[in-house]
Amino acid sequence: MSELIQAILDSEEKSDLRSFASELRQQEQKYLLRNEILNVFSEYCAKSQKPENFYASSQLGKLIYYTQEIIQEDSNLCFIIRPKIASQEVYRLTADLTFEPMTVQELLDLRDRLVNKFHPNEGDLLELDFGPFYDYTPVIRDPKNIGKGVQFLNRYLSSKIFQDSKQLLDSLLNFLRLHQYNGIQLLLNDRIKTQQQLSEQVKKAIAFVSGRPSDEPCDEFRFQLQAMGFEPGWGNTAQRVQETLNVLDELIDSPDPQTLEAFISRVPMIFRIVLVSAHGWFGQEGVLGRPDTGGQVVYVLDQAKNLEKQLQEDAQLAGLEKLNVQPKVIILTRLIPNSDGTLCNQRLEKVHGTENAWILRVPLRDFNPNMTQNWISRFEFWPYLETFALDSERELIAEFHGRPDLIVGNYTDGNLVAFLLARRMKVTQCNIAHALEKSKYLFSNLYWQDLEEKYHFSLQFTADLIAMNAANFIISSTYQEIVGTPDSVGQYESYKCFTMPELYHVTNGIELFSPKFNVVPPGVNENSYFPYTRTQDRVESDRDRISEMLFTLEDSSQIFGKLDDPNKRPIFSMARLDRIKNLTGLAECFGQSKELQEHCNLILVAGKLRVEESGDNEERDEIVKLYHIIDEYNLHGKIRWLGVRLSKTDSGEIYRVIADHKGIFVQPALFEAFGLTILEAMISGLPTFATQFGGPLEIIQDKVNGFYINPTHLEETATKILEFVSKCEQNPNYWDTISQKAIDRVYSTYTWKIHTNKLLSLARIYGFWNFTSKENREDLLRYIEALFYLIYKPRAQQLLEQHKYR
Ligand code: UDP
Numbered sequence: 154m155s156e157l158i159q160a161i162l163d164s165e166e167k168s169d170l171r172s173f174a175s176e177l178r179q180q181e182q183k184y185l186l187r188n189e190i191l192n193v194f195s196e197y198c199a200k201s202q203k204p205e206n207f208y209a210s211s212q213l214g215k216l217i218y219y220t221q222e223i224i225q226e227d228s229n230l231c232f233i234i235r236p237k238i239a240s241q242e243v244y245r246l247t248a249d250l251t252f253e254p255m256t257v258q259e260l261l262d263l264r265d266r267l268v269n270k271f272h273p274n275e276g277d278l279l280e281l282d283f284g285p286f287y288d289y290t291p292v293i294r295d296p297k298n299i300g301k302g303v304q305f306l307n308r309y310l311s312s313k314i315f316q317d318s319k320q321l322l323d324s325l326l327n328f329l330r331l332h333q334y335n336g337i338q339l340l341l342n343d344r345i346k347t348q349q350q351l352s353e354q355v356k357k358a359i360a361f362v363s364g365r366p367s368d369e370p371c372d373e374f375r376f377q378l379q380a381m382g383f384e385p386g387w388g389n390t391a392q393r394v395q396e397t398l399n400v401l402d403e404l405i406d407s408p409d410p411q412t413l414e415a416f417i418s419r420v421p422m423i424f425r426i427v428l429v430s431a432h433g434w435f436g437q438e439g440v441l442g443r444p445d446t447g448g449q450v451v452y453v454l455d456q457a458k459n460l461e462k463q464l465q466e467d468a469q470l471a472g473l474e475k476l477n478v479q480p481k482v483i484i485l486t487r488l489i490p491n492s493d494g495t496l497c498n499q500r501l502e503k504v505h506g507t508e509n510a511w512i513l514r515v516p517l518r519d520f521n522p523n524m525t526q527n528w529i530s531r532f533e534f535w536p537y538l539e540t541f542a543l544d545s546e547r548e549l550i551a552e553f554h555g556r557p558d559l560i561v562g563n564y565t566d567g568n569l570v571a572f573l574l575a576r577r578m579k580v581t582q583c584n585i586a587h588a589l590e591k592s593k594y595l596f597s598n599l600y601w602q603d604l605e606e607k608y609h610f611s612l613q614f615t616a617d618l619i620a621m622n623a624a625n626f627i628i629s630s631t632y633q634e635i636v637g638t639p640d641s642v643g644q645y646e647s648y649k650c651f652t653m654p655e656l657y658h659v660t661n662g663i664e665l666f667s668p669k670f671n672v673v674p675p676g677v678n679e680n681s682y683f684p685y686t687r688t689q690d691r692v693e694s695d696r697d698r699i700s701e702m703l704f705t706l707e708d709s710s711q712i713f714g715k716l717d718d719p720n721k722r723p724i725f726s727m728a729r730l731d732r733i734k735n736l737t738g739l740a741e742c743f744g745q746s747k748e749l750q751e752h753c754n755l756i757l758v759a760g761k762l763r764v765e766e767s768g769d770n771e772e773r774d775e776i777v778k779l780y781h782i783i784d785e786y787n788l789h790g791k792i793r794w795l796g797v798r799l800s801k802t803d804s805g806e807i808y809r810v811i812a813d814h815k816g817i818f819v820q821p822a823l824f825e826a827f828g829l830t831i832l833e834a835m836i837s838g839l840p841t842f843a844t845q846f847g848g849p850l851e852i853i854q855d856k857v858n859g860f861y862i863n864p865t866h867l868e869e870t871a872t873k874i875l876e877f878v879s880k881c882e883q884n885p886n887y888w889d890t891i892s893q894k895a896i897d898r899v900y901s902t903y904t905w906k907i908h909t910n911k912l913l914s915l916a917r918i919y920g921f922w923n924f925t926s927k928e929n930r931e932d933l934l935r936y937i938e939a940l941f942y943l944i945y946k947p948r949a950q951q952l953l954e955q956h957k958y959r
């Protein structure tokens with residue numbers, strides 16, 4: 154960047170820079186974000202009659218393109234520049250046009266001064282820096298490989314085997330001797346003690362099994378293998394055993410990443426998994442659409458079912474059936490005594506359609522019953538997590554008759570509990586964010602003190618730092634969840650460097666280039682959500698009932714609005730009623746476009762219809778706002794608002810019925826971390842218009858299998874939808890083409906089979922990596938513990954005090 158800046162200063166663009174800087178100084182706002190910077194720049198270009206391509210062709214335009222933020226202090230301007238993904242440079246532009254680099258500390262101090270929270274005495278403020286702990290782990294170099302941690306590790310480990318085969322093969326041998334199931338030894342026994350023996354015996358065993366019929370069950374020759382040093386776990390048939398041994402043989406002789414991955418993915422080492430989803434209503438019926446209960450619950454339930462299936466398949470292929478191996482998956486959540494008709498007050502609930510997957514609900518310790526007996530917002534949940542983890546540990550050990558093999562956390566609270574459990578039980582920890590609130594709320598860290606009463610971000614962001622650094626690996630649904638796009642910062646990236654004025658400065662909050670990050674997107678439940686054209690799998694009476702509910706049924710207790718013309722093309726959306734989901738924005742976009750109203754009806758499935766029924770601030774505000782918009786634009790006769798909570802089958806059928814009517818799905822969120830409704834709509838065959846802010850950018854390929862919208866530009870969004878509608882009116886095949894492409898996209902890229910395979914292979918390779926690298930994480934974990942006890946816990950205690958009087 155410094156060359157680019159120098160080039161500007163040395164050229165005639167210097168005077169443009171001067172005038173633009175003066176333009177910036179005249180802005181009322183002292184803190185400008187990217188969008189605002191671009192606006193000021195285009196105003197400047199218009200005013201000074203710059204050629205149309207000035208932004209693209211000039212050096213200054215380039216600088217502006219890379220600038221994420223500009224902060225003004227006195228006559229200085231601080232440019233926060235992101236020259237490439239996951240990197241940041243900061244410069245001060247002074248009044249006499251000198252550019253000086255600034256340190257991270259100077260930037261954080263400047264931000265503090267901006268909100269009048271600066272403490273000039275050095276050493277007044279705690280500085281958090283996780284950088285040194287990553288010094289001893291290998292890091293990815295090229296930002297485009299971020300999120301492909303496992304490929305990187307495989308490459309790294311196999312090259313290590315190649316260079317230093319003695320040490321790594323020793324580790325591999327010890328690793329293979331480690332595995333047991335319920336006290337039964339797997340893979341290797343004491344007859345194989347050295348690397349040399351391993352290599353010889355593998356060849357012997359290959360020769361032995363290759364002489365047997367390929368489909369002979371492994372039990373028939375179990376004792377011969379045992380005598381050679383091999384225990385169960387190599388395969389269910391002679392052929393499978395031979396294949397596995399061949400892969401090992403190849404790994405010993407000529408290691409490469411694919412062979413390593415192929416071998417480790419076959420090692421039977423995971424049988425018991427915990428998925429922690431602590432807050433919210435976690436159940437199988439009647440919970441969705443409530444505040445805090447949305448995609449995460451859908452995701453975890455589907456993941457549990459599919460993990461069980463995959464573990465069973467793997468155990469069967471490994472030849473462990475006769476050992477009575479029964480993989481078990483437990484979803485750990487809180488028990489809510491006042492459960493409002495749901496099963497959230499039940500300790501144990503079997504997951505439908507599984508043999509051994511369970512929801513285990515552990516109550517919060519008794520405190521003010523107004524809090525602990527009821528649902529608690531995720532923003533208020535922090536004081537209860539430590540004791541919840543302690544109590545859960547006992548219950549998990551009882552349920553599993555031992556320790557689990559893998560603990561997966563979900564969302565900040567679940568990830569913190571996963572950290573506490575994994576630390577105590579010495580188990581591999583995996584994190585899943587679903588959404589990191591930090592990027593959802595603008596300036597949430599800078600103004601944390603003002604927001605504290607409502608959101609308690611000081612606890613949430615501290616918990617995030619703890620859990621993401623402690624995790625052995627992290628899976629994200631998209632690449633941009635980690636490091637954003639060329640012009641926007643990623644969710645994890647936003648934890649790299651930030652200030653929490655008067656609490657701490659984070660100078661290096663997370664290593665984005667660490668192989669711990671892996672992109673593993675979720676799938677969609679293919680039993681509930683499938684293409685509308687699969688009529689043989691649809692139930693006619695359901696279709697008629699849902700159709701009536703969507704378009705004509707009059708029932709003011711749960712449906713608002715009567716359509717003047719139910720035959721118009723439906724624009725459909727379904728989401729929880731919170732601010733970020735922005736259903737009100739969609740209603741407003743529809744309200745402002747008379748033309749859209751001429752062609753279409755708007756149908757929303759959104760939580761509740763009445764303010765009195767909601768206990769959530771944001772939900773109440775959104776309900777009021779939606780009524781207001783309907784009146785303001787007089788949308789009566791053109792909109793239906795369904796305040797219903799649908800069963801899984803009904804929610805699948807609803808998309809299909811909309812597709813029967815050649816409708817479209819719109820997801821208008823101001824920001825969406827991933828967006829399961831988008832997958833659901835697309836697999837059903839609905840042309841989908843989704844926000845360009847967040848995950849949908851990776852799910853949809855614009856104009857190929859769906860469309861991006863900018864939900865802050867209402868007119869532009871309406872025009873995009875109208876363009877599509879009129880294209881379909883001229884050529885009805887157009888709707889079918891996009892519909893089919895949407896279906897294909899989901900089946901090719903977003904299935905639970907792909908997800909679970911990848912997740913399990915990650916868990917295995919990270920298990921092996923932890924074992925072989927003997928990476929000493931103890932110093933990192935001690936640092937993290939100090940944060941937990943010295944920052945998190947006292948603040949949680951304070952919040953608990955406040956809860957006394959709720
Ligand atoms: N959902 C539902 N009823 C509602 C609202 C949402 O069944 O009233 C379901 C929806 O089908 C999807 C999930 O809740 O499976 C929402 O997931 P998404 O990832 O779109 O958003 P989140 O709520 O997690 O932010």
Ligand code: LCN
Nearest residue numbers: 448449587826827828829
């Ligand atoms: C939470 C969200 O906000 C959504 O974007 C995701 O799709 C969901 O969790 C599942 O990961």
